[in-house]
Every structure is written in structure tokens, then in C-alpha cells.
Amino acid sequence: MIDLSALTDLSEFVMSHWPHADLRAIGPYEQS
């Protein structure tokens, strides 16, 4: 298991696990 609270940059983690993820889709939710 990965301790997410220990990560300083989630986007870096996401991109390493999901290289095709759209970075614009990462971050707090805002109504589009």
C-alpha cells in the first residue's frame, strides 16, 4: 500500500503510474 499523505506531489505519483493521464484532470474538483 502507498501512503498518500507522505507524498509531496500527487501529480508526480499519478504520472508515474498513469503516464497517459491528463494533468488538467488532476487536482481539486471544480464544477466545469
Place this chain on the structure above:
Amino acid sequence: MNRRVFVIGLGAVLAAPLVAEAQQAGKVARVGFLSPGERSSRGWQADVLKEALRGHGWVEGENLVIEYRFGGERYERLRMLADELVRLKVDLIFASSAPAAQAAKEATATVPIVFSTLNDPVRASFVTSFARPGRNMTGQAGFGPDLERKRIGLLKEVVPSLSRATVLINPSNPMSPQRLSEINETARALNLSLSLATASDAKELDEALRMMARARPGGLIVLEDPLLLANGKRIIDFAAQHRIPAVYTSLGWAEQGGLMEYAANTRELIRRAASYVDRILKGAKPGDLPIEQPTKFELVINMKTAKALGLTIPPSLLLRADQVIK
């Protein structure tokens, strides 16, 4: 005449011309139904769509052919099935869930796609905006602002001392990066330490559950995913065995013994999506039909599970529940 009879009678009168119109034109519409999972676990969604379309005058075997395609446990298979539906020249693809919508999107930029998802279709790049989807896709999106905050809040209400929780996701789900990001931001804001467990098939789920058993988190959040739901009973039994309070982010878990769930009603989403299918089959452009979102999300609490976990559910929470399973 009592009012109910009148309303039903009026509905029949209004629906009749639509049926007649389709039948007179001799048009047989061909709809592809695309879903992950198996027909045994997901076929009910196709049934809901079929019944809703009947209400719009589209009757399978008369003026409607539905090509059913279920992708099984692997999301990669959905793309092949979507290609197959395009080759069959269906008039429209109904995508049940975000992974199915993603596969359909990759398969065609011209065949209309109507989706039902619990995710944000703009962030998923299915459409360019809610008001004017703009491409060949539209549908129903059962999500809303603050949903993750409310779900974590539910866990904290039943376990006020909660400081550590695990979030279980299927990394193969194309929505996972987006959803993980949202829930992580929310957890941080609520001072909840999150750990991540992943499982994309039954074997990986075994391993994830083993690791969770060792870590013993104070709470569990299961992000909605058709394949995790297909293995739902194992996850629910695990949570019961290890006495881990869990919140689920789609409906259908609490009735199997899950502690609580807070989510949009998928049946209702599909029913509403059927009206878009109807309109598109009659000539509307998907890109002109705004994405619809529910105004209501359902909270279901299983009191038997709460008691087995030794939890006291606050009366205020029970009052807010749409359904309490006793």
C-alpha cells in the same frame, strides 16, 4: 375516473403517436449496449435501458435491435467490442460506465454515444462542456461537488476518532487518476491520512486485501468501479472480518452487507439517459444535448453491519439516510 388511471391513460395516448411514427416509417433502430463486467452482474442495467426505451416507443424485437456487449473483467476488451459495434453500423452506442464511454470514444468520432457514468465527463475529456458537449457524446453524469467530502464526512461521523483510512481503487479504470486526486485533496483538507490499495482483477484484490489486513486502517473508502463491485462481496466480507468501517461510492453495496454508501442512483441515470437515446434516434445531435447531473444523491446505511462492527450511528445521520437496512 381516478387520477392515476387518467394519468396512465394520457401517457398511453401521448406515447402512441411516437410508436406509430417509428413503425410507420419502418425504421428499426440499432443500439449498441457496451458495458464492462458480465451479463450476469451488469445485465440489469441493459434491462433498465430496454424498459425505459420501451416507454419512449422503442420496443426490442419490433422497431429496436440492441447489440449487447459485455467486456468481462478486462477494460482493454471494451475497445475491441466498441470497434465491433462501429463495424455493425449501430445508430448509437450506449456506454454504461466511464470505461465503456472511454472505449466508445476511442472507437468512433461520428457514431453518437450516450453514456451513464458516476464521473466527471469533462475531466475525462469525453465532452468539452456540460452545457454543450460539442462532440458525438452526451449523457448523464452522476457526480457533484463535495461528494468526496461528504463521503469522508460520513466515515468521520460514525468513527469520530478516524485519522487513517485506505482508499481502494482499480488502477485500470481510466477515471482512477482523476478520482484519486479528488479524494486525496479532500482527505488532506479534513486531516485524514490516506493510503492507497489497488486491484485490477481478482488476484490483485487478494493481495490488496492481505496488505490491508496487515495495515489495519481505521476506515475504508472504495471508489466506484464495475469490476470492484463485481467482487463486492469479498470486499464487504473482508471489512466485516477485520472490523473496518467502509463507505462505498456507488449504490448496491449496502444491500450486500456494506456499511454505508452515498451516490447517485444508477437506475435513474440510465432512465434519464434513455430519453437522450430516444431524442438522438429521432434526429437530435448529441453535442447539442447538455450533460445532466442528478440533484439528489442517496445515502444507504446497513444497521446490521453497523451493529456487527460495534458502531453507534448518530440519530442525525439515520435521519438523513434515504434507506436504513435493518
